[in-house]
Amino acid sequence: MSKVASEVVGGVLNELHLAIKKHDIEKAESLFEQAKATFDEMEENQDVLIYFSLLEERYRMMLFDARGKRLPDRSYFDDSQSKCIEQTDDMIDYYFYFFEAMHEAYNKNFERAISLYKVAEKKIVKIPDKIEAAEFYFKVSWLYMSLRQSVVSLNYAKDAMNIYKVHEGYKKKLAVSLVVMATNYMHMNRFQKAEEYFTQSIEISKEIEDSFLEAMLHHNISILYSNSGRSIDCIQAVQQALSHDEWCESSYYINSLYMLTREFFKIGEKNKALFYYKKGQEELDKNGNKIYEKKINMIYNLYCRDTSESFPACKNDIHSLNKLNDLDGVHDLSLLISSHYEYKGDYKEALEFAKMAMIAENKMRSLGSEM
Numbered sequence: 001m002s003k004v005a006s007e008v009v010g011g012v013l014n015e016l017h018l019a020i021k022k023h024d025i026e027k028a029e030s031l032f033e034q035a036k037a038t039f040d041e042m043e044e045n046q047d048v049l050i051y052f053s054l055l056e057e058r059y060r061m062m063l064f065d066a067r068g069k070r071l072p073d074r075s076y077f078d079d080s081q082s083k084c085i086e087q088t089d090d091m092i093d094y095y096f097y098f099f100e101a102m103h104e105a106y107n108k109n110f111e112r113a114i115s116l117y118k119v120a121e122k123k124i125v126k127i128p129d130k131i132e133a134a135e136f137y138f139k140v141s142w143l144y145m146s147l148r149q150s151v152v153s154l155n156y157a158k159d160a161m162n163i164y165k166v167h168e169g170y171k172k173k174l175a176v177s178l179v180v181m182a183t184n185y186m187h188m189n190r191f192q193k194a195e196e197y198f199t200q201s202i203e204i205s206k207e208i209e210d211s212f213l214e215a216m217l218h219h220n221i222s223i224l225y226s227n228s229g230r231s232i233d234c235i236q237a238v239q240q241a242l243s244h245d246e247w248c249e250s251s252y253y254i255n256s257l258y259m260l261t262r263e264f265f266k267i268g269e270k271n272k273a274l275f276y277y278k279k280g281q282e283e284l285d286k287n288g289n290k291i292y293e294k295k296i297n298m299i300y301n302l303y304c305r306d307t308s309e310s311f312p313a314c315k316n317d318i319h320s321l322n323k324l325n326d327l328d329g330v331h332d333l334s335l336l337i338s339s340h341y342e343y344k345g346d347y348k349e350a351l352e353f354a355k356m357a358m359i360a361e362n363k364m365r366s367l368g369s370e371m
């Protein structure tokens with residue numbers, strides 16, 4: 001029986017790659033299974049196998065981004081395979097570092113992600129594909145956004161948007177780029193500007209009829225409303241996200257349960273807060289999430305225990321988030337806890353959490369400056 005030419009399989013992988021970049025979920029799933037089915041019959045070609053392995057990692061990340069499918073605990077590649085990667089052509093070599101940087105950023109291994117993005121940026125000059133450049137700009141902008149390096153993040157995000165705007169079929173990616181813009185302006189306390197970008201992204205999601213994306217964007221704008229003191233608007237936005245069944249079945253579900261617990265406690269609706277706290281615990285028991293386990297328990301302790309009990313409990317959970325490298329979460333929750341203690345007149349405790357927020361912010365800025 002004759003072997004399938006590696007070039008034929010490579011063509012399928014290129015189609016898969018394009019479907020992944022466009023977030024064409026159904027086509028990507030079909031091409032992924034088609035590619036897997038051909039490998040036993042393919043002539044030996046290490047480059048194609050590496051290319052598929054890289055695309056598989058990107059495919060999993062696409063499903064995480066677009067449908068909330070859970071990521072594997074660790075990356076497929078490790079440092080022992082770097083020599084093999086260096087023997088491939090420029091495109092796959094670039095993909096290796098780019099995809100690995102993406103994976104490390106998802107896992108909040110920021111120093112590793114920064115290091116890999118620096119290598120990828122040097123290699124992307126050899127890749128003529130403008131969309132590939134946009135993908136790079138977008139991912140780096142997301143990393144800087146996560147580190148609250150807003151000025152640098154905005155520059156990368158604008159570069160990505162300028163490319164997506166002039167290429168057909170990339171409205172979904174444009175919408176997500178608008179979220180990066182919005183989040184950066186939120187971090188800069190320019191809430192009206194942030195809301196304008198969020199609103200644009202929601203309009204695009206409706207135009208392309210992507211209900212999951214629309215749910216995600218409603219959840220994202222709820223964060224803006226929470227940070228700007230608009231708890232009722234925040235709650236309404238989260239409830240719009242939860243009206244989509246697919247969102248409730250995804251790994252993002254706990255994010256929304258946490259947000260409702262937090263906001264109902266903030267406005268004094270304790271019974272409603274406890275209802276969503278209980279649902280959050282049920283979701284954590286079912287699927288687990290170390291970061292949101294700490295976050296939602298922190299909110300519960302803050303509002304349901306007196307200061308002598310909540311202070312050490314919240315402090316321990318903040319240290320746990322630090323160990324998990326959720327620096328943005330540490331910053332956000334430390335400020336919220338500090339504000340709550342200050343309101344109660346517990347100024348010593350408020351000051352300690354304010355210091356924790358400052359340390360987290362300084363660490364994020366330090367990491368961002370290394371890129």
